[in-house]
Amino acid sequence: MNDEPISLLNAGGSFTSSPELPFETDSTDVLALYNDMLMARTVDTEAIALQRQGELGLWPSMLGQEAAQIGAAHALLPRDIVFPTYREHGVAWCRGVDPVDLLGLFRGTTLGGWNPTENNFNLYTLVIGAQTLHAVGYAMGILRDGDVGTGDPDRDRAVLVFLGDGALSEGETNEAFVWAAAQHLPVVFFCQNNQWAISAPYSVQSRVSVAQRAQGYGFKGVRVDGNDVFACLAATREALAAARAGQGPTLIEALTYRRNPHTTSDDDGRYRTLAENDAWAALDPIDRLRTYLQSTGLLNDANVEDISRRGKALAEHLRSGCRALPVPGHASPFQNTYAELPDELERQMNEHLEFVEAAE
Amino acid sequence: MTTMTSRMPIAHALNLGLRHAMEADEKVMLIGEDIGQLGGVFRVTDGLQKTFGDHRVVDSPLGEAGIVGSAIGLAMAGYRPVCEIQFDGFVFPAMNQIITQLAKYRHRSEGAVTLPVVIRIPVGGGIGAIEHHSESPEAYFAHTAGLKVVSPSNPQDAYDMMKLAIRSNDPVIFLEPKRNYWLKGDVSTSTTTPSDLDRAVTVRKGTDLTLVTYGALVPVAMKAADVCQEEGRNIDVIDLRSLSPIDDKAVVASVQRTGRLVVAHEASRSVGLGAELAARVQDEAFYSLISPVIRVTGYDTPYPASRLEEEWLPGLDRILDGIDRSFTY
Numbered sequence: 122m123n124d125e126p127i128s129l130l131n132a133g134g135s136f137t138s139s140p141e142l143p144f145e146t147d148s149t150d151v152l153a154l155y156n157d158m159l160m161a162r163t164v165d166t167e168a169i170a171l172q173r174q175g176e177l178g179l180w181p182s183m184l185g186q187e188a189a190q191i192g193a194a195h196a197l198l199p200r201d202i203v204f205p206t207y208r209e210h211g212v213a214w215c216r217g218v219d220p221v222d223l224l225g226l227f228r229g230t231t232l233g234g235w236n237p238t239e240n241n242f243n244l245y246t247l248v249i250g251a252q253t254l255h256a257v258g259y260a261m262g263i264l265r266d267g268d269v270g271t272g273d274p275d276r277d278r279a280v281l282v283f284l285g286d287g288a289l290s291e292g293e294t295n296e297a298f299v300w301a302a303a304q305h306l307p308v309v310f311f312c313q314n315n316q317w318a319i320s321a322p323y324s325v326q327s328r329v330s331v332a333q334r335a336q337g338y339g340f341k342g343v344r345v346d347g348n349d350v351f352a353c354l355a356a357t358r359e360a361l362a363a364a365r366a367g368q369g370p371t372l373i374e375a376l377t378y379r380r381n382p383h384t385t386s387d388d389d390g391r392y393r394t395l396a397e398n399d400a401w402a403a404l405d406p407i408d409r410l411r412t413y414l415q416s417t418g419l420l421n422d423a424n425v426e427d428i429s430r431r432g433k434a435l436a437e438h439l440r441s442g443c444r445a446l447p448v449p450g451h452a453s454p455f456q457n458t459y460a461e462l463p464d465e466l467e468r469q470m471n472e473h474l475e476f477v478e479a480a481e
Numbered sequence: 482m483t484t485m486t487s488r489m490p491i492a493h494a495l496n497l498g499l500r501h502a503m504e505a506d507e508k509v510m511l512i513g514e515d516i517g518q519l520g521g522v523f524r525v526t527d528g529l530q531k532t533f534g535d536h537r538v539v540d541s542p543l544g545e546a547g548i549v550g551s552a553i554g555l556a557m558a559g560y561r562p563v564c565e566i567q568f569d570g571f572v573f574p575a576m577n578q579i580i581t582q583l584a585k586y587r588h589r590s591e592g593a594v595t596l597p598v599v600i601r602i603p604v605g606g607g608i609g610a611i612e613h614h615s616e617s618p619e620a621y622f623a624h625t626a627g628l629k630v631v632s633p634s635n636p637q638d639a640y641d642m643m644k645l646a647i648r649s650n651d652p653v654i655f656l657e658p659k660r661n662y663w664l665k666g667d668v669s670t671s672t673t674t675p676s677d678l679d680r681a682v683t684v685r686k687g688t689d690l691t692l693v694t695y696g697a698l699v700p701v702a703m704k705a706a707d708v709c710q711e712e713g714r715n716i717d718v719i720d721l722r723s724l725s726p727i728d729d730k731a732v733v734a735s736v737q738r739t740g741r742l743v744v745a746h747e748a749s750r751s752v753g754l755g756a757e758l759a760a761r762v763q764d765e766a767f768y769s770l771i772s773p774v775i776r777v778t779g780y781d782t783p784y785p786a787s788r789l790e791e792e793w794l795p796g797l798d799r800i801l802d803g804i805d806r807s808f809t810y
Contacts, residue, residue: 231591232585232588232589233589233590233591236590236591236593237557237590237593237594238593238594243557244586244589244590246582248577248581248582251550251577251578251581251582253550254546254547254549254550254551254553254554254578255550255551255553255554255557255582256554257547257550257551257554258550258551258552258553258554258555258556258557258558258562259554259555259557259558260554261539261551261554261555261558262554262555262557262558262559262560263558264536265510265536265560266558266559292546292574293546293547293550293577293578296542296544296546296547296550297547297550299542299544299547300541300542300544300547300551303542456588456591456592457587457588457590457591457592458587458588458626458627459587459627459629459651460587460595460649460650460651463679463726464726464729464730465726465727465729466726
């Protein structure tokens, strides 16, 4: 099995078509991809700064994974639904989630942050791999709703679930693959193989590539250059189209690299080298797309200025929005634990509120 | 649906409750191992796949996390899945999904997403089974915020509580007393409102001592009360029905009249439902207590090999012994 990742936009920024993965640059809003990748990086950069300033307790950076996330997200239709891990800040951006709402979980003002039903973008999942099964269940629901394989472009929908290389070792991910395959479900598993599960390298997880694993379950596995936004977009488009058409699941492996530590609390100097990091920095997904845009004349002074202005506004929105995130009320832990507050919980809530009031 | 009353065992009452819930709401579906063609190892879902089809009665692959995890996704998509876990001891692979995901999602989404998932689990011992087939895991679930935990003890409750659990917008752990699956009783499918899902029921009125239990031990408690009656002791027997939330008002009101409390359950003693009830009763009815709260329970050991289960389980004699200890304190 040829396991070389499919690449359409190489590190030097030049586009080469591939018979394995059809993609037309003409029918793609390449500038929008570039804009969203830069906005994702802005969110990430600002969030790290906010963590350093003590405004966030923690931040899981996505630096280096912009092509994978923006490429995958641009393949989605609004009615498709996304199940993210906790690092899909770029996907959240593309789905229309206010990036300030991403900060709440890490600032300690909420356990969620947004209404998952508004943008078909579910809450972040911190327990590795757990969301793969939710995606499978949701896909079972879509199938039962009859919204798969009708051929009606306004009706068919699919599920896109994100996972990392670490999740490949979890039992629940195995169950998700088994169920998706056996039931031929409209779900696409998008694995960002960023090669490090905190300090565990991919070699600890597997002797074969992520994509190769799909074969054992009986569905298609595709391996793409995860720093190539065209390849990520094309592979996800194809997989989602197949899923919506009732052709079953696909596992996409986007081979990329997590250039920052696992989170702001991690020290990656203890388990990997700067040289490795530098080598991946040279493969930066945004740099190569910029080179491509410049070479094709799509980037000009006006839109460069425009994107820069938007980036600055977004950064300011994050800085002021973060500090303005409301601290939840004293009663909030008790609310929405159940549909109706049970008697004992009401007693505990009143006890707590009286205690807080007396202390104030 | 016409109202009818007939005599049937708990397993059939559960089946009827599922059937009527599925007739009433097309979003209700069942998912579990061997529940379709086979009808479940205890036949609780017998015939339902034939009536409702394999899209609504899903024979799942072998994976308990998958059963609960996919039920979560189905609930997010607007369905009301009822999961079957084949035996009590096999629920543990699903605990991550139950505790970290199912129980918390409503809270995390600030009420935007409700997960009306029912997880049916046959529980308890007394059937001479091999290991992992006789356990009482209720305290794990009752300790988890966001879950409701209930256990019917008779066919009428099995029918009513199944329908109520499916209608609940909170996840419900539904514990079925497996040794009494074939215990018969009258079941009315009357549409008049049955007792709320989270209310205890006094199944025998008495004045001298409060005996609280649930599930498979309710009939044993009733026998104990009969024996006590012959000795001139009137026992108030409460079937707890809901283990989370606990209807402590019913228990406290009873203890305020009787002054004595015995709690019986098959599950291990420490940090169990009995301990919780003892704590709540001393909190609310301290001056009513004539004697300490007595717990008659399984021991803090692994469930024993089945040749020993009769003496290990809190049976009639151990419950009577607990009642004696309360009276002779």
